[in-house]
Amino acid sequence: MTGWFSFRDGEATAGDVLALRRTEEVLGRAGLPYDVVWSAGFRPGHLHMEHVRPRAYSHLLFVCGPLHGERIAELHWRFRHCVRIAVGVSVIDGRDPAVTGFHRVLARDTAGDPPVVDLAARAPARPLPPVVGVILTHGQGEYGALRRHEWVAEGVARWLGGRDCARVELETRLDAHDWRLPGTPEQLESVLARLDLVVTDRLHGLVLGLRAGVPVLAVDPVAGGAKVTAQARACGWPALVAAEELDAERLERWARWCLSEGRTAARRLRDDFGADALPDNADELLTALEGA
Incomplete structure (x- = not known):
């Protein structure tokens, strides 16, 4: 079985x-x-096109995607002795050699025929x-020589890249004009509330994640802690890791822990925030103003 995911310069x-x-x-x-x-770039260690012996197969299946271009036409030549079938594909031009080279084309969409579910x-x-x-930061130059931000970001990214999870890059910075950024705190909170875990080296990544009742794995990017x-x-x-202790x-x-006991702990903290169970500086503000 092949598809666009099979070509070295294709995509999966x-x-x-x-x-x-x-x-x-x-x-x-x-x-x-x-x-x-599979493409060697996407799935190293699996069967790749350059290792395939066409004579070992009786059929070639091409799965999904549009049928067009020289790479598919080359498949017809290389597997010319095989019965060649395309399934779940889009046919843009029925006269394209990439299309006509197949013995059967089971298209999901083609001119003149009703479409079929993908x-x-x-x-x-x-x-x-x-x-x-x-939620990571590469800034905070105010910490000078104590900054470990690049080290932390690289370590977190390397760990996440090897973990089975759906990763969503977020930013706490607001922007009223860039659609890729939240325009209000509530827009960010709406996303956070739908997560299972927040990984961050930012103070507000920690606070806003917990405010949403979501467990947070926090990494302090400043040597010695800040x-x-x-x-x-x-x-x-x-759930806090110091920069000096960062490892997978x-x-x-x-x-x-965050994805097990941490779920309950995060929800409890969210409720404590709402119930004024944890003090902040706001209540002291009036006293400070009166005494100024």
Whole structure:
């Protein structure tokens, strides 16, 4: 089985992979053996196009995506002895050699025929991983030589890249004109409330995540600890990693806690914030003004 996910310079989309899983489900139920060819860049260590021996196969399946271009036409030549079938594809030009080279084209959309539901829609469901909001800063030059921001960001990114989770990059900065940024605090809070976990090295990433009742894995990017550490202490929040102690094992241990006991702890803190159970400086403001 091949698709656009099979070419070295192609791409693998979520829809392509789900369409592939739907096709695998059908073949598996029928007891038909198959191999999947992956892009070496996307799935190193798997079967790649340059390692395929075409004569070892009787059929070539091309799954999902548009049928056009020289790369698909080359497949027809390389697998010319095979029965070639395309499934769940879009046909833009029925005269394209990429299309006419197939013995059968089971299109999801083509001129003159009614469209068919995409294969991805009926792909077998798998357990969904947690959704993790990532709020990092590369600034805060005021900490000078104590800054470990680049080290922290790289370490967190490397750990997250190897973890099975849905990562959402977020920013606490507001912007009324850039659609990629929240325009109001409530817009950011709306996103935070839908997360399973927040990973951050920012003070307000910590506070706003807990305010939304979402567990937060906080990393203090300043050597010796600074405002993130202080705020975690003020909130009584334990999931904190110092820059000097940053490693994947420690991050993973706190992430597991956040996604288990931490859920209840975060909701309790959210309720404490709302019930004025934790003091801040606002109540002292009037006294300070009166005494000034």
